[in-house]
Amino acid sequence: MTEISDRYDPTRVEPQWYAEWERRGYFRSDPSAPGKPYCIVCPPPNVTGFLHMGHAFNFTIQDILIRYKRMDGHNTLWQFGTDHAGIATQYVVERQLAEEGKTREDLGREAFLARVWKWKEESGGTIVKQLKRLGASCDWERERFTMDAGLSAAVREVFVRLWEEQLIYRGDYIVNWCPRCQTVLSDLEVEREERDGEFVYIKYGPLTLGTVRPETKLGDTAVAVHPKDRRYRTYVGKTLEIPSVEGSIAIRVVADEAVDPKFGTGVIKVTPGHDPTDFEIGKRHDLPIRTVIGFDGKMTAAAGKYAGMDRFECRKRIVEDMQALGLIDRIEPYRHAVGVCYRCKTVVEPLVSKQWYVRTKPLAEPAIKAVRSGKIKIIPRGWAKTYYHWMENIRDWTISRQLWWGHRIPAWHCDRDGEVYVSRTDLTACPSCGGGLRQDPDVLDTWFSSGLWPFSTLGWPDSTPELKTFYPTSCLVTGFDIIFFWVARMAMFGLKLMGDAPFHHVYIHALVRDAEGRKMSKSKGNVVDPLHIMDQYGTDAFRFTLAAMAAQGRDVRLSEERIEGNRNFANKLWNAARLVLSNLEGYDPRLARKGAPTVADRWIRSRAAAAVREVRRALDTYRLNDAASAVYQFLWHELCDWYLEIAKRSLYQKDDPVARAVTQQTLVETLDTTLRLLHPFMPFISEDIWQRLPRPADGPASIMIASFPRPSRKAHDAEAEARMDAIIAIVSAIRAIRSESRISPAVELAAIVRPRAGMDAASLVEAAPLMGALARAAITVDPAAVRPPQSALAVAQGAEVYVRLEGVVDLAAERQRLAKEIERAAKEIVFLGGKLGRPDFVERAPAEIVARERERLAEQQAIREKLTASLAALS
RNA sequence: GGACGAUUAGCUCAGUUGGCAGAGCACCGGCCUCACAUGCCGGGGGUCGCUGGUUCAAGUCCAGCAUCGUCCACCA
Numbered sequence: 001m002t003e004i005s006d007r008y009d010p011t012r013v014e015p016q017w018y019a020e021w022e023r024r025g026y027f028r029s030d031p032s033a034p035g036k037p038y039c040i041v042c043p044p045p046n047v048t049g050f051l052h053m054g055h056a057f058n059f060t061i062q063d064i065l066i067r068y069k070r071m072d073g074h075n076t077l078w079q080f081g082t083d084h085a086g087i088a089t090q091y092v093v094e095r096q097l098a099e100e101g102k103t104r105e106d107l108g109r110e111a112f113l114a115r116v117w118k119w120k121e122e123s124g125g126t127i128v129k130q131l132k133r134l135g136a137s138c139d140w141e142r143e144r145f146t147m148d149a150g151l152s153a154a155v156r157e158v159f160v161r162l163w164e165e166q167l168i169y170r171g172d173y174i175v176n177w178c179p180r181c182q183t184v185l186s187d188l189e190v191e192r193e194e195r196d197g198e199f200v201y202i203k204y205g206p207l208t209l210g211t212v213r214p215e216t217k218l219g220d221t222a223v224a225v226h227p228k229d230r231r232y233r234t235y236v237g238k239t240l241e242i243p244s245v246e247g248s249i250a251i252r253v254v255a256d257e258a259v260d261p262k263f264g265t266g267v268i269k270v271t272p273g274h275d276p277t278d279f280e281i282g283k284r285h286d287l288p289i290r291t292v293i294g295f296d297g298k299m300t301a302a303a304g305k306y307a308g309m310d311r312f313e314c315r316k317r318i319v320e321d322m323q324a325l326g327l328i329d330r331i332e333p334y335r336h337a338v339g340v341c342y343r344c345k346t347v348v349e350p351l352v353s354k355q356w357y358v359r360t361k362p363l364a365e366p367a368i369k370a371v372r373s374g375k376i377k378i379i380p381r382g383w384a385k386t387y388y389h390w391m392e393n394i395r396d397w398t399i400s401r402q403l404w405w406g407h408r409i410p411a412w413h414c415d416r417d418g419e420v421y422v423s424r425t426d427l428t429a430c431p432s433c434g435g436g437l438r439q440d441p442d443v444l445d446t447w448f449s450s451g452l453w454p455f456s457t458l459g460w461p462d463s464t465p466e467l468k469t470f471y472p473t474s475c476l477v478t479g480f481d482i483i484f485f486w487v488a489r490m491a492m493f494g495l496k497l498m499g500d501a502p503f504h505h506v507y508i509h510a511l512v513r514d515a516e517g518r519k520m521s522k523s524k525g526n527v528v529d530p531l532h533i534m535d536q537y538g539t540d541a542f543r544f545t546l547a548a549m550a551a552q553g554r555d556v557r558l559s560e561e562r563i564e565g566n567r568n569f570a571n572k573l574w575n576a577a578r579l580v581l582s583n584l585e586g587y588d589p590r591l592a593r594k595g596a597p598t599v600a601d602r603w604i605r606s607r608a609a610a611a612v613r614e615v616r617r618a619l620d621t622y623r624l625n626d627a628a629s630a631v632y633q634f635l636w637h638e639l640c641d642w643y644l645e646i647a648k649r650s651l652y653q654k655d656d657p658v659a660r661a662v663t664q665q666t667l668v669e670t671l672d673t674t675l676r677l678l679h680p681f682m683p684f685i686s687e688d689i690w691q692r693l694p695r696p697a698d699g700p701a702s703i704m705i706a707s708f709p710r711p712s713r714k715a716h717d718a719e720a721e722a723r724m725d726a727i728i729a730i731v732s733a734i735r736a737i738r739s740e741s742r743i744s745p746a747v748e749l750a751a752i753v754r755p756r757a758g759m760d761a762a763s764l765v766e767a768a769p770l771m772g773a774l775a776r777a778a779i780t781v782d783p784a785a786v787r788p789p790q791s792a793l794a795v796a797q798g799a800e801v802y803v804r805l806e807g808v809v810d811l812a813a814e815r816q817r818l819a820k821e822i823e824r825a826a827k828e829i830v831f832l833g834g835k836l837g838r839p840d841f842v843e844r845a846p847a848e849i850v851a852r853e854r855e856r857l858a859e860q861q862a863i864r865e866k867l868t869a870s871l872a873a874l875s
Numbered sequence: 876g877g878a879c880g881a882u883u884a885g886c887u888c889a890g891u892u893g894g895c896a897g898a899g900c901a902c903c904g905g906c907c908u909c910a911c912a913u914g915c916c917g918g919g920g921g922u923c924g925c926u927g928g929u930u931c932a933a934g935u936c937c938a939g940c941a942u943c944g945u946c947c948a949c950c951a
Contacts (some may be wrong), residue, residue: 050915739917844931
């Protein structure tokens with residue numbers, strides 16, 4: 001082992017072990033394997049995507065869970081796949097074409113799709129390679145793609161079934177239209193952006209009304225007021241002849257509850273063709289629809305002299321024209337939220353058009369019930385409320401998209417009879433009249449296929465062993481940003497088509513932000529590349545950092561210092577392992593059985609068991625940060641800081657082979673437990689070290705398939721813990737005296753330990769050489785000792801410690817130290833005395849609390865007395 | 876306009892059932908002690924955002940306020 005570097009080198013370890021795991025088939029899953037099924041279906045990254053922080057975080061969490069369950073004897077499947085990401089991918093390829101000066105129309109549908117497929121083939125494998133780099137233990141052989149034959153068949157099956165049950169319908173409604181992307185968008189795909197605009201007050205004959213969209217005036221088919229608004233009651237039901245930009249127009253006045261009488265003038269113009277509210281008002285009052293803005297964002301022929309003009313240009317012009325005619329009352333600046341396309345940020349135009357919809361209410365109901373009843377558990381709980389709110393107010397889902405890249409809607413139009421035929425198989429002739437057919441040109445919203453993911457990837461609609469074993473899946477790990485887009489739809493589809501919820505748990509994690517707390521984005525230039533981080537600090541340090549910062553409900557601020565700290569942690573482990581491995585020569589477990597474990601051996605085993613319990617508890621409740629912190633504290637601050645230092649004594653003294661063997665055994669066992677505990681977080685370094693540990697020949701060949709440590713009740717050793725606590729307290733007290741009295745570490749101190757009443761003196765006598773070695777002091781333990789003159793006093797747990805000071809230091813420092821300690825004790829005494837002096841506390845608090853406080857008070861009083869006497873003796 | 880979250884050490888954040896306020900980093904002092912200076916030992920540092928309330932006891936529960944953030948929403 002001496003030839004091994006004192007620096008842990010991830011670049012040597014990581015690629016080697018990942019390849020080995022893959023070669024041995026450890027990622028592979030088998031539905032007929034024994035063990036309780038545990039399945040995670042991953043959120044599919046975009047097929048042409050690159051690994052970003054969000055992926056890294058998401059996949060690290062999933063990998064930790066799956067590695068934990070795999071080691072713990074579950075039959076695991078981590079199902080991976082990629083998403084065709086309709087609008088996003090099409091957008092990228094269209095941009096590529098634009099650079100060549102071409103549009104998708106230039107190519108035509110077929111050639112364009114060929115181009116997208118080519119792009120998918122070229123860049124499709126990248127994300128998988130990057131996820132392997134992260135250590136992700138997905139079953140890569142089961143990789144799926146949303147546009148695979150199998151998954152496409154699932155999409156069609158669902159579409160047809162829902163159509164047959166009339167849960168899918170087609171109709172003319174007002175939709176969100178993106179004039180840039182030339183497609184309809186679902187409500188979720190419209191984002192709100194605050195923009196500055198103008199609030200224009202237009203005169204409508206005797207009425208005045210405000211609008212931010214004067215250009216839609218050309219599409220007005222009514223004005224509306226609130227039914228109870230007395231100011232305008234006389235006009236309701238009348239038709240007004242009013243002057244306008246193109247001469248006089250006739251306009252009806254209707255009364256509708258949708259009008260807020262307190263806003264503006266209390267009168268609104270009704271443009272059913274270009275506003276969702278107005279569309280509804282129009283339906284209620286049977287108003288005609290006038291479409292004055294087209295799909296290209298330009299004014300239509302119906303806009304008269306403005307025809308062909310861009311909608312925003314028209315806005316300016318029409319205001320100018322109305323001003324010239326004296327039709328503008330006034331204009332006020334106005335800041336408001338406008339809907340924009342989530343991809344290209346173009347202002348969305350509400351337009352009436354014929355689209356396909358999913359009737360969501362009947363699907364949402366069971367999905368709400370599933371969460372309410374606990375069938376689906378959302379973690380952290382707070383997100384359930386968000387889910388309910390959206391689900392209870394859900395509106396029908398626009399599923400058609402005027403894109404080319406995606407699942408084409410399986411509907412055929414017959415031009416002769418005007419009917420629509422929806423079919424599982426491609427139709428070539430009209431089933432009723434035998435005439436020619438056209439397939440609907442639209443494709444489905446990407447999220448339609450994503451919504452089927454938990455069962456389509458497992459083989460549905462066929463009845464497969466995978467579905468039988470792994471559905472419902474165990475846990476879905478995802479970010480809160482896609483609860484509606486994805487989680488809600490999977491819940492609805494799963495319940496509808498499988499008759500069962502798609503997952504038991506939904507673990508919602510937060511967002512990874514930069515060190516300043518800003519969202520990472522390309523435009524801000526603050527994107528941290530996970531691959532760069534892994535190159536620099538190693539994958540294990542990166543993963544551990546993500547886990548350690550994954551506190552529920554809070555965003556992760558990723559700072560390099562933190563990652564560096566965990567790189568140091570990996571290095572600490574590496575060096576601890578070097579110490580152990582380089583002192584194993586001649587190790588014979590049979591020899592160890594001849595000796596008894598020391599208090600330190602018993603203590604570290606007890607502490608290891610505590611760490612096991614804590615890590616399991618934390619992982620079982622998705623508290624990954626607690627789990628990471630428990631391993632960190634145990635490994636560094638208990639195993640390394642104390643046990644390894646203690647172990648050196650018997651390791652380096654070879655004259656007691658039995659004691660040495662006992663220590664070796666404890667080291668090997670504890671290190672083994674720690675590595676297995678750590679493996680889900682730091683898979684590479686844990687494997688590399690574990691492989692070097694002595695272990696039974698018939699045991700597992702890799703830590704990946706070794707068992708996750710179980711807490712054994714008998715490993716908890718309260719007595720050993722109490723004794724070690726006293727030893728640690730005494731050693732720390734002597735070190736503190738050395739440091740504060742400015743005594744060189746080279747000086748061997750002389751210390752007397754006087755066990756206090758109730759303390760097992762014999763155990764301290766036994767531990768004297770050990771404490772002496774750790775504190776660099778000659779220690780005598782004497783229950784009857786009196787404090788020697790010219791000595792420092794410390795009151796540790798279970799004992800008083802006197803350290804001789806003559807000749808090593810001037811006593812002023814010690815006096816100062818004592819004075820400070822006395823002050824501290826005095827403050828405690830005042831606080832506790834006051835508390836115990838209040839009858840209500842003594843009478844009403846639980847007896848054990850009162851007793852504890854009494855004990856503390858007595859202890860502090862004793863300490864103060866001792867210290868005061870000591871101070872007096874020093875002067 | 877609603878809903879949710881946050882506010883704890885210089886910084887970034889844990890803190891579960893109300894019972895002695897924690898970690899990492901930074902800082903100060905001392906150490907290159909034969910696993911590790913990516914290290915070791917010791918130390919300083921807090922009115923738990925503000926105001927009330929419940930309680931023997933509040934960082935923790937309740938009400939209100941302030942500031943910041945996020946999501947949702949058809950007030951044109």
